[in-house]
Amino acid sequence: MTQDEIWDAIVASVREEIGDPTLDVRREMTASDISGWDSVTHVRIVLNVEDRIGASLDISKTYRAKTIGDLIPVFKQAMAS
Numbered sequence: 001m002t003q004d005e006i007w008d009a010i011v012a013s014v015r016e017e018i019g020d021p022t023l024d025v026r027r028e029m030t031a032s033d034i035s036g037w038d039s040v041t042h043v044r045i046v047l048n049v050e051d052r053i054g055a056s057l058d059i060s061k062t063y064r065a066k067t068i069g070d071l072i073p074v075f076k077q078a079m080a081s
Contacts, residue, residue, distance in 0.1 A: 001053055006075050010068065013048035017041055027069025055079040 011025045018036050031037040037045075043059065049071075050056050057078035065071045 001076075001079060003072050003076065006049075006053060006072050006079075007069070009049050009052040010045075010071055010075070013045050013052060014068070017044045017048055025068060027067060027072075029068050030066065031068070049075060050078075053079060055081070057081075 007027070014025050014034065014037075015021050015023045018034060018041065023034070025034070031042060042062070046057075046059050046062055053075055055075065055078040057074065061074050061078075062071060065074060
């Protein structure tokens with residue numbers, strides 16, 4: 001899976017879990033830039049992405065990401081494991 005495909009999975013998951021199919025999600029954004037993204041939503045987004053890419057990871061690794069785009073290599077690494 002390419003980085004662009006992982007990004008598409010992240011965007012689709014964020015939109016689904018936030019409940020806004022037209023939400024503008026950009027790589028440089030942070031969770032605090034998106035209304036409704038709290039700790040519970042974060043877990044749901046991560047689980048949603050895991051389902052979409054067919055890999056699981058230790059969720060604590062996602063907390064190191066400064067931006068939403070920083071999640072791409074985290075999920076990429078999980079797929080390689």
